[in-house]
Amino acid sequence: xxxxxFIGAVLGLLSVMIAAYIDHTLALHLTGKPLxxxxxxxxxxxxxxxxxxxxxxxxxxxxxxxxxxxxTRVSYLFAVGVILFSFSxxxxxxxxLPGIIYLTSMGGIVLMVGWLGLIRTALLRMK
Numbered sequence: 001x002x003x004x005x006f007i008g009a010v011l012g013l014l015s016v017m018i019a020a021y022i023d024h025t026l027a028l029h030l031t032g033k034p035l036x037x038x039x040x041x042x043x044x045x046x047x048x049x050x051x052x053x054x055x056x057x058x059x060x061x062x063x064x065x066x067x068x069x070x071x072t073r074v075s076y077l078f079a080v081g082v083i084l085f086s087f088s089x090x091x092x093x094x095x096x097l098p099g100i101i102y103l104t105s106m107g108g109i110v111l112m113v114g115w116l117g118l119i120r121t122a123l124l125r126m127k
Contacts, residue, residue, distance in 0.1 A: 004075035005056025011082065012049035018042060018090065026094075034093050041089035048082040048111070070121040074114050081110035 019042045027035060055075040062068040085107025092101045 002056050002059060004052055004059060004072055007075065007079050008049050008051075008053030008056050011045065011079065012053060015042060015045040015049050018045065030093075037089050038093050041086040044111075045082055045086040048078050052078050064124070066124055067121060070117060070124065074117040074121060077110055077114035077117055081107045081114055083107070084110060 022035075022038050022042060026038065030038070052075045055071050055078075059068055059071060062071065084103045088100050088103035088107060091097055092104075
């Protein structure tokens, strides 16, 4: 099973469902900063679902096992990062739990580490 592709697809499906809920239900009751925060969370959620899916789609064509391993790790970092980032905003906004918003910055840091991992992957020497 292609786990990164599966994770990307699940995140993509969830992002569409959550975006529809925000647009058709929450947007009627929220304005300003809370709505803006939710829309940012959805944007990042959708972006990283696509990035993870693209990594998953590229894995079968990777001949270098080190590249394949690094890409898989990067996809996991992106998945954890987007869950921490976007889902902490969703939970904070939907359930009025402001304390959980501190996970958002941790998610952002994990996303940055994922990009560093992708840079590292690009610099691997092909043998």
